[in-house]
Each structure stands twice: as structure tokens, then as C-alpha cells.
Amino acid sequence: MAFRITFNIMQVLVVMGFSPLAVGVLNRLKEIIQSKRGPSIFQPYRDLWKLFSKDEVISEESSWIFRVTPYIVFVTPIFVALLIPVLTSYPLFWAFMADMVGGGFILALGGFFATLAAVDTANPYGPMGASRTRMVGFLAEPVFIIVFFTVSVVANSTIPFIVQQVWVTPLANFFKPSHILLLLAFVMLILAEKGRIPVDNPSGHFELAMIDEAKDLEYSGRGAALMKWGGWMKLFVLMIIFLNILVTPWGLAANLNWGEVFLAIPLVFIKVLLFVVLLAIIESWLAKLRLFRISEFMSAAFVISVVAMITSVFAR
Amino acid sequence: MSLLLANLNALAGGLFLITAFGIIATRQVQDCLRFFIFQSIFLAASAFVLGAQPLSWHLIAVGAINLITKPVLIPWVLRKMVREEVYTRREINQIISIPTSLMIALILAVAAYFISVPWLGAVGADGAVRINVPIGLAGVLLGTYTLTVRREAVPQILGILAMENGAFFAGVAIAPDLPVIAELAVAFDVLILAFVVGILTRTVHERTGTTAVGNLAKLREEPRQ
Numbered sequence: 001m002a003f004r005i006t007f008n009i010m011q012v013l014v015v016m017g018f019s020p021l022a023v024g025v026l027n028r029l030k031e032i033i034q035s036k037r038g039p040s041i042f043q044p045y046r047d048l049w050k051l052f053s054k055d056e057v058i059s060e061e062s063s064w065i066f067r068v069t070p071y072i073v074f075v076t077p078i079f080v081a082l083l084i085p086v087l088t089s090y091p092l093f094w095a096f097m098a099d100m101v102g103g104g105f106i107l108a109l110g111g112f113f114a115t116l117a118a119v120d121t122a123n124p125y126g127p128m129g130a131s132r133t134r135m136v137g138f139l140a141e142p143v144f145i146i147v148f149f150t151v152s153v154v155a156n157s158t159i160p161f162i163v164q165q166v167w168v169t170p171l172a173n174f175f176k177p178s179h180i181l182l183l184l185a186f187v188m189l190i191l192a193e194k195g196r197i198p199v200d201n202p203s204g205h206f207e208l209a210m211i212d213e214a215k216d217l218e219y220s221g222r223g224a225a226l227m228k229w230g231g232w233m234k235l236f237v238l239m240i241i242f243l244n245i246l247v248t249p250w251g252l253a254a255n256l257n258w259g260e261v262f263l264a265i266p267l268v269f270i271k272v273l274l275f276v277v278l279l280a281i282i283e284s285w286l287a288k289l290r291l292f293r294i295s296e297f298m299s300a301a302f303v304i305s306v307v308a309m310i311t312s313v314f315a316r
Numbered sequence: 317m318s319l320l321l322a323n324l325n326a327l328a329g330g331l332f333l334i335t336a337f338g339i340i341a342t343r344q345v346q347d348c349l350r351f352f353i354f355q356s357i358f359l360a361a362s363a364f365v366l367g368a369q370p371l372s373w374h375l376i377a378v379g380a381i382n383l384i385t386k387p388v389l390i391p392w393v394l395r396k397m398v399r400e401e402v403y404t405r406r407e408i409n410q411i412i413s414i415p416t417s418l419m420i421a422l423i424l425a426v427a428a429y430f431i432s433v434p435w436l437g438a439v440g441a442d443g444a445v446r447i448n449v450p451i452g453l454a455g456v457l458l459g460t461y462t463l464t465v466r467r468e469a470v471p472q473i474l475g476i477l478a479m480e481n482g483a484f485f486a487g488v489a490i491a492p493d494l495p496v497i498a499e500l501a502v503a504f505d506v507l508i509l510a511f512v513v514g515i516l517t518r519t520v521h522e523r524t525g526t527t528a529v530g531n532l533a534k535l536r537e538e539p540r541q
Binding site: 173175300311312 | 318319320323327329330331334337341414415418419421422426429430433447450451
């Protein structure tokens with residue numbers, strides 16, 4: 001029991017510790033592809049350090065929502081990290097606290113508060129970005145639901161640890177259409193949900209074109225650090241869900257002992273790095289879509305997920 | 317048939333269906349043609365997988381003929397016949413917006429399953445037939461839909477060819493012992509079709525200066541200057 005609690009907390013620490021590194025590698029890779037040198041891969045850590053040691057300025061006109069939001073945005077990915085297999089392939093202490101739908105709800109809660117906080121200060125750019133994020137969010141919602149539905153019908157469960165064990169056994173099931181097509185739809189979801197390039201430009205500094213970034217414009221100091229770190233952790237958690245549950249449920253600790261869990265950390269990080277390379281390639285390869293083309297992108301994702309569903313669920 | 321082959325066949329089916337949606341969803345004639353090429357490759361892949369176990373040279377020959385005609389010869393013919401400017405990046409003026417037409421197409425695909433799965437169950441069909449027939453039917457319906465919704469000549473041809481692909485996708489599972497001569501005849505037929513429509517498109521282009529055949533629905537008193 002004590003082991004399961006410790007390992008569960010270790011999962012959280014891994015997510016907290018490695019998510020800035022993953023983002024740093026991603027930014028560096030993108031700059032290298034553009035034949036620039038780019039910032040150090042440890043730059044996100046320095047940013048966090050800098051922001052944490054700065055003063056925070058909060059508008060007098062803002063309400064408690066604005067103050068509370070950074071903590072909610074920071075805490076929600078941590079809750080999800082308790083539920084999913086980050087390091088181990090067996091259920092840990094809090095694994096049955098909520099299923100995948102619950103995890104999706106927790107992540108959406110962070111997004112909900114971030115939206116409210118963006119509207120709260122009456123900064124003209126905040127509400128604009130927030131309403132756009134909601135637009136992308138509600139277009140992504142049906143895809144999420146179909147993906148979860150198909151996954152749980154195929155695996156007969158909605159608990160991530162169980163899905164991860166059933167999904168790719170035997171190995172031939174890796175080539176099931178439901179599997180491959182859901183992977184495709186899920187990558188598109190990650191891109192949309194985290195505001196990566198075909199949907200939004202994460203490194204853009206032009207406020208009128210912002211979607212995801214506009215929400216933390218008003219934050220400074222500690223608030224900004226928590227918002228940024230929370231965003232990176234959310235990306236990391238989504239990547240972990242994608243890699244450890246859906247694509248490659250290998251390389252995780254199978255037994256309750258320290259050695260395997262520590263061995264799992266580098267293995268999982270290698271998988272994350274491979275995905276980061278893929279992400280960097282996608283982001284350098286595609287151009288940002290116009291706002292009204294995003295619905296086409298999301299309906300393509302929806303079509304792919306529905307095809308995955310009908311070829312696996314209806315044809316039985 | 318082993319589980320791996322069954323899964324690979326189903327995967328080829330899923331990707332086949334997605335390319336059928338792709339022909340509806342893309343704005344550029346060039347991408348439409350690309351999706352058609354991929355669709356034909358997935359069709360050939362399904363024929364190869366079904367022909368591998370139990371070994372059936374008929375199906376492998378069908379796959380090979382497909383692989384030669386559709387991804388290679390037909391695009392070549394279309395490129396020769398229709399002027400290059402048609403393929404350059406051009407947005408197609410569609411009757412229905414792309415998200416809406418994708419949703420309609422989805423309904424068609426789901427309908428194909430609802431129509432075919434019950435009677436496949438009643439007939440007692442086995443693995444590959446249960447996968448291929450609904451997807452083939454959906455392919456035919458989506459091809460028809462492409463034909464009605466596009467207003468550009470080349471995507472309309474591709475709609476017809478996609479219908480033919482759908483029929484074959486169902487066919488390779490239902491009739492694995494189809495004589496190769498029949499497949500050859502169909503392949504030539506399709507090629508001739510591409511030729512004829514190519515010539516027609518070229519003529520239309522010369523007469524009216526465009527291949528957006530959707531604009532030709534109205535009668536005029538005198539030809540456009």
C-alpha cells in the first residue's frame with residue numbers, strides 16, 4: 001500500500017519535473033528546423049525561476065476567480081497524473097478515483113476557469129482569445145466523446161490502466177483500424193486542445209491572432225509561472241495518455257519495486273522525446289489555419305474518429 | 317485467415333473510407349487526385365491481403381492490375397488530357413460548405429453499415445466479407461455524393477472512379493474467384509472513361525474557359541464572349 005502511494009506521488013513529480021524539459025526540447029527542435037540555434041532546452045526552467053522570483057501585479061477590478069485560476073490550472077493536470085499510467089502498468093493507489101471521462105472533466109475544469117479569468121479583467125484580448133478557445137473546445141468535444149466511447153467499447157472498461165493492458169494484446173491488434181485511426185484523431189485532438197500549429201501558433205506574439213495564449217496575457221509573476229507550468233503539464237499529460245495508453249504501452253514498470261519504476265522514467269521520457277520530434281515536424285511542416293478553417297480541421301478529426309468507431313464497433 | 321491479416325484488411329478498409337471522405341473534403345483538385353490515388357492503393361492492399369491466405373492468384377492479379385491502372389495510368393491520362401492549370405492550387409466552389417458535406421457523408425457511411433450489416437448477418441457471412449461489404453457500399457455512396465456536390469469536372473470524374481473503387485472493394489471479398497479477364501475489362505473500361513471525360517473536359521475548357529461545370533447549369537442565349 002505504501003509503495004502504491006509513493007509511486008503514485010512519484011508519477012506526479014515526474015510530470016511536474018519533466019514537462020518544462022519536454023517543452024524546451026520542442027522549442028529548440030523547432031528553431032533548429034528553421035536553421036536557427038534556438039534557446040537552451042532548459043530555458044523553460046529558467047523562465048519559471050524568473051517568474052517565481054518576480055512580484056505579482058493584480059488588477060483591483062478583478063474578482064477572486066482571477067486569483068484562484070492559476071492554482072486550478074496548475075493543480076488539474078496533477079490530478080490527472082494520479083489517474084493515468086505514467087510509470088507503472090498496474091493500477092496505483094488513486095487509479096480508481098476517476099475514469100477517462102473523469103480525467104477529461106478535470107482537464108476541462110482548468111480550461112473553464114482559465115476562460116472565466118480571461119474575461120474577468122476586461123482586457124480586450126482576453127475575452128477574444130477565451131471565446132476562440134471555447135470554439136475550438138466545443139468542436140473538439142464530439143471527437144473526445146467518440147474516441148472515449150470507441151476505446152472503452154473495445155477495452156470493455158473506462159479505467160486507463162485497464163484500457164492500456166487490453167488495447168494492444170495480442171500484438172496483432174495494434175493494426176486494428178479502430179486503433180490506428182483513433183491515434184490519428186487523438187493527435188489532431190492534442191494539436192487542437194493545446195493550441196499547437198495547424199490550429200494556433202504557440203510562439204506568436206500578435207494578440208489579435210492569439211487563441212490559447214491570450215488567456216494568460218494579464219498574469220504576472222507567480223500567477224504567470226503557474227499558468228505556464230500548468231499548460232506545459234497539461235501537454236505532458238496528454239502526451240502520456242497518448243503514448244502510454246494508446247500507442248506504446250511498453251516500457252512501464254510491471255512489478256512493485258523501485259528498480260523498475262526508476263528504469264521506467266528514462267524509457268517514458270524517450271517515448272515523449274520521440275513524440276516531441278513528431279510534434280516539431282508537424283509544426284514546422286504545416287501552416288496555421290485561418291480561424292474559420294479550424295472547423296474543417298476538427299470535422300476531419302471527427303470523421304476519422306467516427307470511421308474508427310464504425311469499422312470496429314458496428315462491424316462486429 | 318490469421319488475426320494479423322484480418323486486422324490489416326480492416327485497417328486498409330478504414331483508410332479506404334477516410335480517403336473517400338478526403339475526396340469530398342479537399343478544396344484543391346490536386347489533393348482530390350492524391351486522395352483517389354491513395355484510395356486505389358488501399359483497395360489493392362486489401363486485395364493482396366485477402367489473396368495472401370488462403371493463397372489466391374486471382375485476387376493478387378486483381379490487386380496488381382489495380383495498382384497499375386488506378387494510381388499510375390489514370391492520373392497520367394488525366395494529367396495529359398486536362399490542362400495543368402486545373403491542378404494548380406485552386407479552391408473549388410462547392411454547393412455545401414465542407415463541414416456540412418462531411419457530416420452528410422458521415423450519415424451516408426453510417427447508413428451503409430445499417431443497411432448491410434443486418435443482411436450480412438442473415439446470410440451468415442464471415443470475417444472479410446463483413447468488413448469489406450459495408451465499406452465498399454459506403455465507398456459507392458460517398459462517390460455518388462462527390463459526384464453530386466462537386467462543381468468541378470475533374471473531381472466529378474474522380475467521384476465516378478471512387479464509386480467503381482467502392483464496388484471493387486466489396487467485390488474482392490464477395491467474389492474472390494472472379495475471372496481476371498473481367499477485372500482486366502473493367503480496368504480498361506475505367507481507363508477509357510478517364511480518356512473520354514478528359515477529352516470532354518478539355519473541350520469544355522476550350523469553349524467556356526473554365527472547367528467549373530457547376531456554372532454550366534443555366535441556359536444562355538449566346539455564348540460567352
